[in-house]
Amino acid sequence: MRKLWQTRLRRHQKTQFKYLRLVFNDHFVLILLILFGALLYGYSQWVRQLMPSWWLRPALALVLTALLSFGRLASLSEPADATFLLPQTSSFAQYLFKARRYSLLLPSVVLALGAAASVPLLLVLNIDPLSGGITLGALLLIFKDLDLWLQLIEHYGVQRPAWVSRFPLFVAAFASLTLGLFLHPAYGMIIALALDLGFRWVVLAGHFQPATLDWLSLNASEAKRMDRLYRFYNLFTDVPGLNSGVHRRKWLDIFLPLVRKTPAHTWAYLYLRGFLRQTTYLGLWVRLVIVGAVVLALIQVWWLAALVAGLLVYLVGFQLLPLAFAYSEMVMARLYPVPASQQRAAFQHLTAVLLVVFALVLTAGPLALGHWVVALWAGAGALLVAVLFAFWYLPYRLRKKPLMPA
Amino acid sequence: MTLTLEHVTGGYGNLQVLKDLNFTVEDGTIVGLIGLNGAGKSTTIKHIIGLLTPQKGQITIDGKTLAEDPDGYRQAIAYVPETPVLYSELTLREHLELTMMAYSLDKDEAWARAKDMLKKFRLDNKLDWFPAKFSKGMKQKVMIVAAFMTNAKLYIIDEPFTGLDPLAVHDLLDLVQAKKAAGASVLMSTHILATAQQYADQFVLLRSGQVRATGDMAHLREDFQLAADASLDAIYMAMTEEH
Numbered sequence: 279m280r281k282l283w284q285t286r287l288r289r290h291q292k293t294q295f296k297y298l299r300l301v302f303n304d305h306f307v308l309i310l311l312i313l314f315g316a317l318l319y320g321y322s323q324w325v326r327q328l329m330p331s332w333w334l335r336p337a338l339a340l341v342l343t344a345l346l347s348f349g350r351l352a353s354l355s356e357p358a359d360a361t362f363l364l365p366q367t368s369s370f371a372q373y374l375f376k377a378r379r380y381s382l383l384l385p386s387v388v389l390a391l392g393a394a395a396s397v398p399l400l401l402v403l404n405i406d407p408l409s410g411g412i413t414l415g416a417l418l419l420i421f422k423d424l425d426l427w428l429q430l431i432e433h434y435g436v437q438r439p440a441w442v443s444r445f446p447l448f449v450a451a452f453a454s455l456t457l458g459l460f461l462h463p464a465y466g467m468i469i470a471l472a473l474d475l476g477f478r479w480v481v482l483a484g485h486f487q488p489a490t491l492d493w494l495s496l497n498a499s500e501a502k503r504m505d506r507l508y509r510f511y512n513l514f515t516d517v518p519g520l521n522s523g524v525h526r527r528k529w530l531d532i533f534l535p536l537v538r539k540t541p542a543h544t545w546a547y548l549y550l551r552g553f554l555r556q557t558t559y560l561g562l563w564v565r566l567v568i569v570g571a572v573v574l575a576l577i578q579v580w581w582l583a584a585l586v587a588g589l590l591v592y593l594v595g596f597q598l599l600p601l602a603f604a605y606s607e608m609v610m611a612r613l614y615p616v617p618a619s620q621q622r623a624a625f626q627h628l629t630a631v632l633l634v635v636f637a638l639v640l641t642a643g644p645l646a647l648g649h650w651v652v653a654l655w656a657g658a659g660a661l662l663v664a665v666l667f668a669f670w671y672l673p674y675r676l677r678k679k680p681l682m683p684a
Numbered sequence: 685m686t687l688t689l690e691h692v693t694g695g696y697g698n699l700q701v702l703k704d705l706n707f708t709v710e711d712g713t714i715v716g717l718i719g720l721n722g723a724g725k726s727t728t729i730k731h732i733i734g735l736l737t738p739q740k741g742q743i744t745i746d747g748k749t750l751a752e753d754p755d756g757y758r759q760a761i762a763y764v765p766e767t768p769v770l771y772s773e774l775t776l777r778e779h780l781e782l783t784m785m786a787y788s789l790d791k792d793e794a795w796a797r798a799k800d801m802l803k804k805f806r807l808d809n810k811l812d813w814f815p816a817k818f819s820k821g822m823k824q825k826v827m828i829v830a831a832f833m834t835n836a837k838l839y840i841i842d843e844p845f846t847g848l849d850p851l852a853v854h855d856l857l858d859l860v861q862a863k864k865a866a867g868a869s870v871l872m873s874t875h876i877l878a879t880a881q882q883y884a885d886q887f888v889l890l891r892s893g894q895v896r897a898t899g900d901m902a903h904l905r906e907d908f909q910l911a912a913d914a915s916l917d918a919i920y921m922a923m924t925e926e927h
Binding site: 608613 | 757787816
């Protein structure tokens with residue numbers, strides 16, 4: 279089992295590394311650095327003028343609890359395990375313990391950064407930054423440890439009271455964090471430690487039966503985790519074999535008559551439905567347009583608004599690109615007696631419409647607050663990028679990579 | 685409509701699977717494409733429908749290759765793949781609508797034909813379902829309806845019977861014979877030899893990417909020197925025992 283875990287882990291890390299290199303390509307890193315810098319600057323400005331008020335403690339506790347909920351159990355199990363390793367079910371627990379320990383790694387880094395970022399706020403709250411920061415970090419790590427144990431025993435038939443599950447854990451974490459921020463994080467850490475050790479002694483030592491592993495639920499949760507991960511990668515690069523989910527979204531059928539049902543619109547018919555019903559694209563478009571409108575409402579510098587609006591249009595256009603290739607594996611689509619140029623034209627048309635509508639909706643943010651000038655500039659910047667993207671960049675990209683590879 | 689393969693050699697990239705294939709599918713005939721797993725049946729079909737391009741030789745429909753008249757060539761073919769392939773985000777109704785658009789079918793006529801088949805396959809109350817809710821047999825039926833709704837002159841059916849219930853197999857064979865009666869031709873690959881013997885007029889026997897024998901039953905019996913009542917099964921076994 280140790281060897282199995284090691285080979286699985288090595289293979290997993292190799293693929294992750296491959297994808298991460300594709301995600302963090304040069305221009306994306308540049309955008310991230312700029313955004314990160316702006317965020318840090320904004321944060322430091324905000325902390326400087328901050329007064330300790332009643333909502334600060336629970337708000338910080340809430341943010342840290344949300345941070346705590348990230349990070350799933352990476353079991354790296356495969357569906358075939360349920361058949362081939364069935365006789366080894368009991369010893370598979372050793373494998374899963376290793377998987378749990380590994381799963382603790384990435385959240386630890388994130389939580390440590392979260393604790394470090396809270397240090398300036400501890401100063402505002404009159405808590406000693408050194409001891410406070412360290413105990414706050416320890417508190418978060420101990421809760422994460424407990425969270426991963428809970429995620430692990432979810433797949434086992436472990437006798438336990440109903441309140442030993444993830445949601446009550448987060449409630450407890452929120453309460454301990456709030457208490458810790460009122461007195462000193464060390465008190466919260468003591469609660470976390472008591473819960474964690476209590477769980478290990480009472481539930482794990484007393485009721486854990488390695489033979490009761492539910493393979494199907496383990497596989498289902500691993501598949502869900504990997505799917506979420508790959509869908510994230512898919513925003514930046516092509517993930518082969520990713521079957522993106524679909525939702526019926528019947529209420530969106532009002533948009534379907536926009537494409538006429540004639541042979542010349544065969545591809546437009548398909549792409550419109552792909553955009554509206556595949557899980558990735560519409561959700562992304564809506565999320566970015568809302569975030570963008572809010573951000574633009576807060577910006578009062580005209581050139582910054584134009585820049586941010588243009589950047590947002592570029593981002594959303596870039597992330598619509600995989601839709602163009604969504605049907606490249608579809609045998610029937612290759613056999614249609616329609617000219618190949620129709621597919622390219624249909625996707626270009628869809629992209630142009632989506633980006634122009636996106637640009638116009640963005641201006642609703644500043645308009646709502648009566649910032650006419652900012653709205654005008656943001657709209658102009660966004661429309662310029664939309665036109666450039668659809669009619670210059672997109673044809674260039676589609677020339678480089680055929681829509682239907684041989 | 686006549687489909688002709690002349691000296692077709694091809695495969696995947698550098699891997700050569702088909703070696704110098706020659707056969708024709710004439711108007712109003714049903715041709716059975718028979719061979720072991722890996723003999724090249726599906727590869728032959730992929731070359732005919734244009735998913736793969738022959739390395740040598742040429743494939744013509746009424747004298748025209750795919751390159752000479754892409755839209756006309758594709759318009760002439762209806763294809764039912766071995767494994768059903770459907771768009772996960774389209775309903776059954778939309779699959780049929782899309783097919784009508786792609787093949788420039790007259791909507792009223794095509795829907796009339798489709799409705800009959802949907803009723804036969806007991807799919808007429810599932811027009812608004814997504815493929816995720818269909819069983820494998822139901823998906824196969826959707827592919828059959830989409831293909832037989834068109835005005836194609838050549839029907840290419842890859843392993844049509846796996847996953848279909850016996851009633852659906854009968855209905856499919858009825859459809860095939862109706863199309864034959866209407867003058868279309870059918871190329872059908874299958875392992876169900878008894879059915880093939882009963883329904884097909886001509887056979888193409890493939891072995892290791894080459895045509896071992898073609899012709900009707902009488903011709904095949906003669907070729908393999910078997911008795912006058914020898915079944916296709918006996919001919920098939922005789923072929924596999926040859927070296």
